[in-house]
Amino acid sequence: MQEFEKLGLFYLGRERPASQPDAAEQLALYDSRDLVTHALCVGMTGSGKTGLGISLIEEAAIDGVPVIAIDPKGDIADLMLTFPELRAGDFEPWVNPDDAQRAGQSTGDFAAAEAKKWSDGLAQWGQDGARIQRLRDSAQFTVYTPGSTAGVPVSVLGSFDPPPVRDAELLAERAQSAVSGLWRWPGSTPTA
Secondary structure, eight states: GGGGGGEEEEEEEOOOTTTOTSOOOOEEEGGGGGGOSSSOOOOOOSHHHHHHHHHHHHHHTTOOOOOOOOOOOOOGGGGOOOTOOOHHHHGGGOHHHHHHHHHHHOOHHHHHHHHHHHHHHHHTTTHHHHHHHHHHOOOOOEEEEOSSSSSSSOGGGGGGOOOSSSSSHHHHHHHHHHHHHHHHHHTOOOOO
């Protein structure tokens, strides 16, 4: 078992001092007990916030730690694009045809190249499709999308809709009763 598979240790990658490019890479492990209740990741554009956030979320999911992530840009939804078998056919529906064309490849060939790149990249970090499957088996991922139907739509405005009018007289009577009840509330003074 890899050292980073221990419960409570979040594997964030490997580190090597910039001053020693030939030095052996050390595992970058984070003790999950240091994330007491909340976390905030702040940094400049391109500094790796999203990558770090996704790594932390994946590690938390594998360890059974619940996560609610608020992501206005939508990058973290990529967590749902996990392909344990790393097959080209799994990648192909997500290939941008323009990217494939710019690379001078068909979408199938581009997808195969992406699958190989992911497989090779994971192997360099001591991971494989089995770990991706473990992630998928460890958590239920749901994307809530306010104002959109791309995920699970969320709208609080619908709760402010008026009730359906089946009987206009009954609705007027209920409104009158509610207003009269408020006027009789202790400490209230009717003004009408």
